[in-house]
Amino acid sequence: MDRIPILKLGYALLVTIQVDMHDRLALALEEDLTAKIVSAGARGVLIDISGLEIVDSFIGRMLDNIAAVSRMLDADTVVVGMRPAVAITLVELGLSLTGVKTALNVERGMQLIHGRLIGVEADDGDVDD
Amino acid sequence: MNDLSLLTLRTLLDRQEGSILADWLHSLERLESLAGRSGGGGLDGQARRFLASLKRALTTGATDPRGPGFADLRDVLAEISSSQAQQGFSPGETATFVFSVKQPILLGLSAAPDADPGRLADVSWELSQLIDQLGIFTFEVFQKTREDIILRQQREIADLSTPVVKLWDQVLALPLIGTLDSERTQVVMENLLQSIVDEGADIAIIDITGVPTVDTLVAQHLLKTVAAARLMGADCIVSGIRPHIAQTMVHLGVELNVISKASLADAFAVALARTGKVVVAQKAKA
Numbered sequence: 001m002d003r004i005p006i007l008k009l010g011y012a013l014l015v016t017i018q019v020d021m022h023d024r025l026a027l028a029l030e031e032d033l034t035a036k037i038v039s040a041g042a043r044g045v046l047i048d049i050s051g052l053e054i055v056d057s058f059i060g061r062m063l064d065n066i067a068a069v070s071r072m073l074d075a076d077t078v079v080v081g082m083r084p085a086v087a088i089t090l091v092e093l094g095l096s097l098t099g100v101k102t103a104l105n106v107e108r109g110m111q112l113i114h115g116r117l118i119g120v121e122a123d124d125g126d127v128d129d
Numbered sequence: 130m131n132d133l134s135l136l137t138l139r140t141l142l143d144r145q146e147g148s149i150l151a152d153w154l155h156s157l158e159r160l161e162s163l164a165g166r167s168g169g170g171g172l173d174g175q176a177r178r179f180l181a182s183l184k185r186a187l188t189t190g191a192t193d194p195r196g197p198g199f200a201d202l203r204d205v206l207a208e209i210s211s212s213q214a215q216q217g218f219s220p221g222e223t224a225t226f227v228f229s230v231k232q233p234i235l236l237g238l239s240a241a242p243d244a245d246p247g248r249l250a251d252v253s254w255e256l257s258q259l260i261d262q263l264g265i266f267t268f269e270v271f272q273k274t275r276e277d278i279i280l281r282q283q284r285e286i287a288d289l290s291t292p293v294v295k296l297w298d299q300v301l302a303l304p305l306i307g308t309l310d311s312e313r314t315q316v317v318m319e320n321l322l323q324s325i326v327d328e329g330a331d332i333a334i335i336d337i338t339g340v341p342t343v344d345t346l347v348a349q350h351l352l353k354t355v356a357a358a359r360l361m362g363a364d365c366i367v368s369g370i371r372p373h374i375a376q377t378m379v380h381l382g383v384e385l386n387v388i389s390k391a392s393l394a395d396a397f398a399v400a401l402a403r404t405g406k407v408v409v410a411q412k413a414k415a
Contacts, residue, residue, distance in 0.1 A: 080362065084322030087360040088315075096356035103362035104329055 004029045006036050012044040012113050013037065013075075014106070018051040026062040033066060037073045044113030045070050048106050050081030060095035067100040076101060076116055080109035133248070134255040135187060137238070142184045145237045150180055152233035160222075160229060172226070175209045179230070194262040206263060210270040220271040227264040231257060291317045293324040299331040300400045301363075302393065306339035314350035318357055325363045332400040333358050336393045338369030348383040355387050364388075364403070368396035 002025060007014040013036055015029065033045065047063065049055075067077040078101045082090075090097065103109035142149070154173050161172070182202040191198020206227070213223045235253055291313070294302045303321050307313075321333060335354065340347065355365040367389040370378075378385070390396040401408065 087357040091357045
């Protein structure tokens with residue numbers, strides 16, 4: 001079965017969705033991502049959906065779920081690169097993903113996660129750059 | 130319409146097309162002078178074409194004015210209707226143009242030597258119905274032309290009234306003018322989201338100074354736009370809320386759970402602060 005690759009970038013995980021999501025793929029991603037957050041000790045999750053042209057309520061809820069789960073595991077979820085049409089669809093479906101942070105592109109999303117990490121690490125007295 | 134009436138009308142038109150046309154033109158002239166219009170205007174040409182294609186339609190044996198047999202006549206009527214509309218005729222005058230053909234035809238019918246009163250009544254009733262339908266058809270064409278114009282203007286207004294302005298790097302402004310209905314919200318939303326992508330904007334300021342009233346529906350549309358912009362990774366600030374609108378919104382129990390500022394200037398200041406920029410006064414030169 002197809003799986004969506006999860007890349008580790010420092011403290012963050014990067015997921016780039018480039019195929020049309022179907023429900024089984026979404027469920028697999030949720031499961032893989034949860035496992036990976038724990039095994040990699042990730043503090044942030046970036047989900048790039050710039051390649052996603054169609055969303056339905058299931059995918060919207062999956063994004064919300066992933067955010068809730070990763071928050072529980074102390075990792076921030078940032079959804080980046082959403083297309084205008086997708087944003088409108090989600091709003092019309094009544095899913096405004098209030099628990100999810102958003103950013104325009106991967107770069108800005110990385111900044112967002114990094115900003116949080118620097119804050120956290122400064123508290124620990126351990127800044128790596 | 131039964132075959133007998135059809136046949137009667139057809140033979141009448143065949144034999145007396147010329148005199149019917151002359152009568153009709155005569156009464157049209159009278160109508161024109163009543164309406165205070167100058168003569169000419171291509172009316173006789175239009176009358177001639179109308180009669181000719183009415184005759185053709187009857188020859189095909191068609192009886193339903195909305196059926197395929199009358200397609201040609203309907204085209205002619207549509208053309209007449211639009212050309213008269215362009216010359217400034219009212220739809221009523223155009224319909225009267227068609228209705229006024231009844232009298233000459235009826236006169237022709239009753240003048241026929243073998244006229245049988247019972248049959249004459251039948252035929253004139255059928256004729257009357259037919260012409261009425263055709264008259265109504267011109268009305269519909271006129272109305273449709275008008276509606277097309279209105280639709281086009283609506284689209285133009287929608288395009289005109291939703292500009293997205295770039296205020297600074299990563300700061301966009303969306304000055305809204307006029308009421309927000311769901312159709313316009315859709316256009317506004319699409320424009321804003323596309324501009325956010327194009328400009329890589331972080332902050333969008335929605336200025337509602339030009340929105341006359343904010344009720345629960347408008348507020349809901351605003352919130353939808355804000356939510357969609359947030360999904361794209363841009364924060365929204367609502368500005369330009371006038372005092373009495375603020376009061377109405379509170380009385381209605383409408384809550385905008387977004388950052389709101391009284392004026393666009395205040396919102397812009399917030400946006401600059403968020404993007405890490407400051408405005409400083411230039412030092413006075415010595």
